[in-house]
Amino acid sequence: MGWYQYVMAAAYDPFMRRLEKDLKHYRKKLLGMTRGRVLEVGAGTGVNFDFYPGEVEVMAIEPSRAMFRKAKKRLTHPNIRLYNMGLEDEHVNALRPPEGFDFVVSMLVLCSVREYPEAIARYYKLLADKGKLLVLEHIHATGTAYGKFQQWVNPVWRPLADGCNLTRRQDLDLKKYFRPVEEGYFRLGTDWYWAVMEKRPGL
Numbered sequence: 001m002g003w004y005q006y007v008m009a010a011a012y013d014p015f016m017r018r019l020e021k022d023l024k025h026y027r028k029k030l031l032g033m034t035r036g037r038v039l040e041v042g043a044g045t046g047v048n049f050d051f052y053p054g055e056v057e058v059m060a061i062e063p064s065r066a067m068f069r070k071a072k073k074r075l076t077h078p079n080i081r082l083y084n085m086g087l088e089d090e091h092v093n094a095l096r097p098p099e100g101f102d103f104v105v106s107m108l109v110l111c112s113v114r115e116y117p118e119a120i121a122r123y124y125k126l127l128a129d130k131g132k133l134l135v136l137e138h139i140h141a142t143g144t145a146y147g148k149f150q151q152w153v154n155p156v157w158r159p160l161a162d163g164c165n166l167t168r169r170q171d172l173d174l175k176k177y178f179r180p181v182e183e184g185y186f187r188l189g190t191d192w193y194w195a196v197m198e199k200r201p202g203l
């Protein structure tokens with residue numbers, strides 16, 4: 001638990017403020033669909049908490065102690081439980097309902113998960129067969145001048161931005177395991193991808 005984690009946690013909301021004005025629309029739309037038991041991966045400072053409908057049961061996991069502490073202060077929803085652990089932590093298995101989660105929420109997380117693309121296979125295991133994966137992620141602006149810039153700047157950006165990678169194509173990697181029921185791309189600084197996805201059977 002270094003000072004760096006605390007700086008990151010303190011800077012996160014002010015840094016994101018302008019983007020959030022637009023991202024809010026997608027958070028609201030996607031999280032408004034949740035029902036039953038939900039796993040939120042990488043809750044950060046808890047920015048999603050206010051968007052869950054009252055009746056859902058949310059298990060939110062967050063490995064950074066500093067982010068976890070910030071998120072805890074935002075916990076006003078009685079049905080959200082917050083755990084200081086990462087996706088690869090074996091204790092996540094104990095949170096999984098026997099039939100799997102009805103929803104797994106992945107928002108701005110797959111850029112910084114260290115064990116990637118293994119994290120996607122983990123989503124697959126944690127989700128119920130008829131469950132839905134809700135995705136909002138920034139992706140590499142492949143094939144553009146900006147995308148080239150992202151490749152160039154990524155080695156410097158990543159250590160400064162808490163492991164955030166600018167060069168991943170989470171959309172393409174997710175589609176190896178999940179089929180989009182609804183999806184969309186938009187530009188906000190970089191390229192972004194949002195989706196409601198279901199499991200490809202038999203994997």
Ligand SMILES: C[S@@+](CC[C@H](N)C(=O)[O-])C[C@H]1O[C@@H](n2cnc3c(N)ncnc32)[C@H](O)[C@@H]1O
Nearest residue numbers: 042043044047064067086087107108109112113
């Ligand atoms: C950019 S923040 C996004 C926070 C929040 N999901 C949001 O939408 O604003 C990424 C978060 O993912 C968390 N994270 C990184 N690796 C993780 C892992 N392996 N398992 C769970 N969360 C992880 C980080 O600690 C950080 O809080």
